[in-house]
Amino acid sequence: MSMIVTRESERQGLTHIGARTVKKDAAALLAGKPLYTNDIVPADVLTLKILHSPHAFARIVDIDTSRACKVPGVVAVYTYKDVPNKRFTLAGQSYPEASPYDRLILDEVVRYVGDEVAIVAAETEDAADRALKLIKVDYDVMEPVLDFTQAKGNPIVIHTEDNYHVNGAWINNDRMHNVVASGLSEHGDLEAAFAECDIVVDETYHTLADAQAMMETFRSFAEIDAYGRITVTSSTQVPFHVRRMVANALDIPQSRVRVVKPRIGGGFGAKQTGCNEIFCAFVTAKTGRPSKIIYTREETLASSNSRHEMQLHVRLGAKNDGTIVAIDLYTLSNQGAYGEHGPTTVGLSGHKSLPLYNHAKASRFAFDVVYSNTMPAGAYRGYGATQGLFAVESAVNELADRLGMDPCEIRLKNLVTPGERLAQYDDNELYSCNAADCLRRAMEMIGWADKPLRQDLGDRVRGLGVALSMQGSAIAKIDIGSVDLRVEETGFYTLSIGATDMGTGCDTILAQFAAEALRCDTDRIVVHGVDTDVSPFDTGSYASASTYLTGMAVLKAAEQLIAELRRRAAGFMGVDVNDVLFDGDTMLAFAPGTLEVPTDGDKPEFSGIYDDVEAIARSYHLAQAAPDAEPVAQMSLIELANKLVAGGDGDCLTAHAAASSPTSPPPFMSGIAEVDVDKATGKVSVVDYVSVVDCGTVVNENLARVQAEGGIGQGIGMALTEDVQYSDTGRMRTRSFMTYKVPTRLDLPNIRVEFAPSYEPTGPFGAKSIGEVVINTPSPAIASAVAHATGNYVRTLPITPEKALFGE
Amino acid sequence: MLKFARYVRAANVDDALEVLRFRKGAQVMGGGIWMRLSDRTYPCVIDLSDCGLNTIEETDEEFRIGAYVTLRDLEVDGRLNAATGNVLATAVHDIVGVQMRQLATVGGSVFGRFGFSDVICALLALDAEVELAEAGRIPLAQFVDMPYELDILTHVIVRKHDYRASYQCLRKAATDFATINACAAYWDGAWHVAVGSRPAKARLLTGDALGVASAKPTADELAHAIEAVRGLKYSSNLWGSERYRRHLAGVLAARAIVDAAPYTSPEAADAARAVCAGEEAIA
Amino acid sequence: MSGNLIDVAVVLNGKKVTASVAPDQSLLAFVRDHGCKSVKCACETTNCGLCTVWLDGRAVLSCAVPMVRANGHEVTTLEGLQAESADFARCMAEEGAEQCGFCSPGLIMNVLAMEREIRDRSVAQGIEPAMPTEDDMNAYLAGNLCRCTGYTSQRRAIRRYMESRFGAASDDAPVRAGEGE
Structure with a gap:
């Protein structure tokens, strides 16, 4: 791995980075153009419907599809008898996936209410619906494990199949005890550190299996192309991983699968799991006909994936002066019926929370991830960090309250600072961190100094609460993003990316990087959706990777392309390449010695990443403004581009670059909530929410701001209204938007966001990530505000009026 | 679907009634909202769109609200709301959204007799009747407890009085179903307090059962009202526990009465509010 | 689909469209079948607002309107309001408020319906149409869910658009994101 490491001076004079560039697809989206999966299904497509299990745990004794098959318009009904008996995972992760291979397309054993029992393929939706009702299934109903706190070592074992497979021993899988994964990371002498403490907060926190609830439900369609290959068009964040999932599920070579990603109506991590692509791919492979599957909202809520429900036990030890000395966190994560993202999400609950208080003398983070007969968990924005930060930040708030200290002051006293090695973060060195500034500025915004934590307003009481958050930027050493940058006839550029814009605007962000590097308008950069046949490989848009990682790849590719453009222009003009400068429009040749020759000799001033990394500290070699001197020759980009695509001397130029990072620099964020609690009803209203984000260099101010506002909005939903509930028999009760309450615009105040950008030397122009860090502060901040207002510490989310009023 | x-x-x-009687399983469709949510296939639905039931008529004695008047029409009808303490507008204001309320009908809401109904709760505290094609006029309080019959609700009638009224509810999320809704109205010399979303059907308390006689209730009277309201039956579901609902019903009913009562002196109003404050669980 | 087909005729975006449909086909399915793909389905329970269309000029949820009920009426989708929606679309784009864009058409339909209703009501009352308050706008649009934005950027866009139509209200001056906040 080689890294370009830059200094903050690189941020001077940027034009496109930081601009409020309008998203490249905005006009089309706002005109309502047919751009999403279900808008572009082929004619004559089969409609698929899934029969879902009504039981939490059962074995199919007999399944009779004969009557269903006779419904006019029904083409086929498939059961577990029809599918390959080869297990795989639906987790969109780099190979070899951390998640166990514990799934079949359809299985003889169903493991949660909602699990797939049969697939109906029909000419119309109505026929498919009718057929579903005519499938007769005889189940041997087994006793389920519904309470995940009782799962570990339970005599009921959820995965006993003999072809269960684990890719890596490091996850410490013990499935015969329902353990998907477990682990421990210790730093310092914990018991000695606790012995030093004057006070220990010892509490257990509980977060639910929240739904990502993107507006576009899961959907995909499959067809067979001219070469007999299966093409799946899917609303996914991970097209390249879906290619592997489909190949594994169907037991065919990956070369026979192509995945296309059009515009996506939101993902938030949900679409990092391949919920239904395998079904349409399977049916199309079987029938040779195009098929589509569009999940209902009910299926999306009750038969897909969610956030991991977690129970987190925190012991937080401190001195009477507020110095945090020891932290002990144990996380129990509810995986549900299948193992997607289990071994990895849980890690973030510790690794993205404990480093905030890195000065602690000792810390321990232990975890178990357990199977249960509830809906599988997957990825949801924050990916474990959200849960961990709710627990750790709540414990810090409780510590402050018990010590009678200001909760901001206690943080400023203990907060991690740049240059530290993070004991619970793989011992990475922290190169950029403005966490303290984020907190101080948020305090100013809300008027912290002039406000009490609790204010009596008559029939209401107002409370203030604070929390901090961190996340990562891409998965270190595992994620990879690559781009192809091509100069085209007339001098525009095509930027091919494998990163998947899911509505966040990464297409635009990456075009801004290219435009900055190439000194041109973003309109001259053409970007498009992902097609695994033609797009360069990218692990996908998750783990807050696209801006940081793929952005880096864009800069590298631009450097290469510019170097090549200069070389070619020098040849055409008969000058030395070192005397040619590209100013974005023109190749300018100057008298020898006029231009400064860039050197790479500027050695890194830090070496803290990894021994095997070649980190080169230097400026980016990009298009630049011309010096005052008169050029001796020049050639416009248009002229050059036209020559390059012509016969003879042409050499259609494409630069390719990949980026991977040995580190995952954390963005930071502060959040302060001001809430009103009705004294007699307990109703909590968020009246103000301020937040300051350190995402490194802000690449697009509008899009970064909307990420922050949107993440906070989702976080407020998690804190107050999103209340996943199950019946006694394991059926999810919150299976529609009538019962699962995502916030409406009446539930959210105007969210106020500012930025306190540090400069991340390993990121493109100093950028880190923003997509996930923004969801983590509302739950702990609001819980603390409610505690200040009411005296009730609600440790199980969400904070319903009832809990705020009566306590738990 | x-x-x-x-x-x-x-x-x-009349034609509709005939079809309803003679075609087995036929159902009158209101706004189609609730019908849509059931997983049933109806053999036949009857649409009353051409029956002229989509207006609110005002006479000297009453408002006649056609069954096909939408909740949105109800919400924005200035005369009706001005005459009834704005409780109807308040009651429907947070039901999902404008586009839904432009479909959902008063007839559908009332005929359905759902426990969570905001419309029924508000109407119940007023002097309201339903008019059925066959059975004629029936007081709403009586209709609410009647079994579903083969008849067609054509109008909801609100008789005119000098109403003083207030509608209060608690929703866990802004446009959610109410955990408890309560409407208090003073008319014809008496208080009428309806409490719904118990989660069973709304109940009306008045007279001795309510224990509030004066137009400007005293602290004692309010305490009686709270006790009376809490004496109703409550149970638990997704939107709240029995215990919370019982507490909440008392709070919201008292708030509705105090909000509606024409207290003239600030002292009296403060005293009444103090009773509500006495209900506060957060010190 | 159940039952015998029924002939329906609607004016869809200004053009007369006739078809034979199942009596219980939804208006949502009908308009999508007739090329109006801007109209989305996202909940099935009338909670999300993504399927908002105008029926005789009033914003309704097309998922809950059986086609037989729309028969003989005028139906408008975003496809038929391209010119009318352009200014608001620009306000949305300039704030980055469309994000994934999936809920945008439904929101646009309801924002334009709100504008229209304000005008119609002021004409009926013989008064000048006035800028709606922040509370009015939130209440009117409460049935339009969005999971991406947290609504704050949408509010900025809606406020800017309404101000361009009705003039700024004196008490809440326009504030762009990041300026003076």
Whole structure:
């Protein structure tokens, strides 16, 4: 791995980075153009419907599809008898996936209410619906494990199949005890550190299996192309991983699968799991006909994936002066019926929370991830960090309250600072961190100094609460993003990316990087959706990777392309390449010695990443403004581009670059909530929410701001209204938007966001990530505000009026 | 999804009634909202769109609200709301959204007799009747407890009085179902307090059962009202526990009475509010 | 689909469209079948607002309108309001408020319906149409869910658009994101 490491001076004079560039697809989206999966299904497509299990745990004794098959318009009904008996995972992760291979397309054993029992393929939706009702299934109903706190070592074992497979021993899988994964990371002498403490907060926190609830439900369609290959068009964040999932599920070579990603109506991590692509791919492979599957909202809520429900036990030890000395966190994560993202999400609950208080003398983070007969968990924005930060930040708030200290002051006293090695973060060195500034500025915004934590307003009481958050930027050493940058006839550029814009605007962000590097308008950069046949490989848009990682790849590719453009222009003009400068429009040749020759000799001033990394500290070699001197020759980009695509001397130029990072620099964020609690009803209203984000260099101010506002909005939903509930028999009760309450615009105040950008030397122009860090502060901040207002510490989310009023 | 095999657009109510009687399983469609949510296939639905039931008529004695008046029409009708303490507008204001309220009908809401109904709760505290094609006029309080019959609700009637009224509810999320809704109205010399979303059907308390006689209730009277309201039956579901609902019903009923009562002196109003404050669980 | 087909005729975006449909086909399915793909389905329970269309000029949820009920009426989708929606679309784009864009058409339909209703009501009352308050706008649009934005950027866009139509209200001056906040 080689890294370009830059200094903050690189941020001077940027034009496109930081601009409020309008998203490249905005006009089309706002005109309502047919751009999403279900808008572009082929004619004559089969409609698929899934029969879902009504039981939490059962074995199919007999399944009779004969009557269903006779419904006019029904083409086929498939059961577990029809599918390959080869297990795989639906987790969109780099190979070899951390998640166990514990799934079949359809299985003889169903493991949660909602699990797939049969697939109906029909000419119309109505026929498919009718057929579903005519499938007769005889189940041997087994006793389920519904309470995940009782799962570990339970005599009921959820995965006993003999072809269960684990890719890596490091996850410490013990499935015969329902353990998907477990682990421990210790730093310092914990018991000695606790012995030093004057006070220990010892509490257990509980977060639910929240739904990502993107507006576009899961959907995909499959067809067979001219070469007999299966093409799946899917609303996914991970097209390249879906290619592997489909190949594994169907037991065919990956070369026979192509995945296309059009515009996506939101993902938030949900679409990092391949919920239904395998079904349409399977049916199309079987029938040779195009098929589509569009999940209902009910299926999306009750038969897909969610956030991991977690129970987190925190012991937080401190001195009477507020110095945090020891932290002990144990996380129990509810995986549900299948193992997607289990071994990895849980890690973030510790690794993205404990480093905030890195000065602690000792810390321990232990975890178990357990199977249960509830809906599988997957990825949801924050990916474990959200849960961990709710627990750790709540414990810090409780510590402050018990010590009678200001909760901001206690943080400023203990907060991690740049240059530290993070004991619970793989011992990475922290190169950029403005966490303290984020907190101080948020305090100013809300008027912290002039406000009490609790204010009596008559029939209401107002409370203030604070929390901090961190996340990562891409998965270190595992994620990879690559781009192809091509100069085209007339001098525009095509930027091919494998990163998947899911509505966040990464297409635009990456075009801004290219435009900055190439000194041109973003309109001259053409970007498009992902097609695994033609797009360069990218692990996908998750783990807050696209801006940081793929952005880096864009800069590298631009450097290469510019170097090549200069070389070619020098040849055409008969000058030395070192005397040619590209100013974005023109190749300018100057008298020898006029231009400064860039050197790479500027050695890194830090070496803290990894021994095997070649980190080169230097400026980016990009298009630049011309010096005052008169050029001796020049050639416009248009002229050059036209020559390059012509016969003879042409050499259609494409630069390719990949980026991977040995580190995952954390963005930071502060959040302060001001809430009103009705004294007699307990109703909590968020009246103000301020937040300051350190995402490194802000690449697009509008899009970064909307990420922050949107993440906070989702976080407020998690804190107050999103209340996943199950019946006694394991059926999810919150299976529609009538019962699962995502916030409406009446539930959210105007969210106020500012930025306190540090400069991340390993990121493109100093950028880190923003997509996930923004969801983590509302739950702990609001819980603390409610505690200040009411005296009730609600440790199980969400904070319903009832809990705020009566306590738990 | 709403599924039906036959559709009859009746020219008038009599025709509709005939179809309802003689076609087995036929159902009158209101806004189609609740019908849509059931997983049933209706053999036949009857549409009353052509029956002229979509207006609010005002006479000297009453407002006649057609069954096909939408909740949105109800919400924005200035005369009706001005005459009834704005409780109808308040009651429907947070039901999902404008686009839904432009479909959902008063008739559908009332005929459905759902426990969570905001419309029924508000109407119940007023002097309201329903008019059925066959059975004629029936007081709403009586209709609410009647079994579903083969009849067609054509109008909801609100008789005019010098109403003082207030509608209060608690929703866990802004446009959610109410955990408890309560409406208090003073008319004809008496207080009428309806409490719904218990989660069973709304109940009306008045007279001795309510224990509030004066137009400007004293602290004692309010305490009686709270006790009376809490004496109703409550149970638990997704929207709240029995215990919370019982507490909340007392709080919201008292708030509705105090909000509606024409207290003239600040002292009296403060005293009344103090009773509500006495209900506060957060010190 | 159930039952015998029924002939329907609607004016869809200004053009007369006739078809034979199942009596219980939804208006949502009908308009999508007739090329109006801007109209989305996202909940099935009338909670999300993504399927908002105008029926005789009033914003309704097309998922809950059986086609037989729309028969004979005028139906408008975003496809038929391209010119009318352009200014608001620009306000949305300039704030980055469309994000994934999936809920945008439904929101646009309801924002334009709100504008229209304000005008119609002021004409009926013989008064000048006035800028709606922040509370009015939130209440009117409460049935339009969005999971991406947290609504704050949408509010900025809606406020800017309404101000361009009705003039700024004196008490809440326009504030762009990041300026003076």
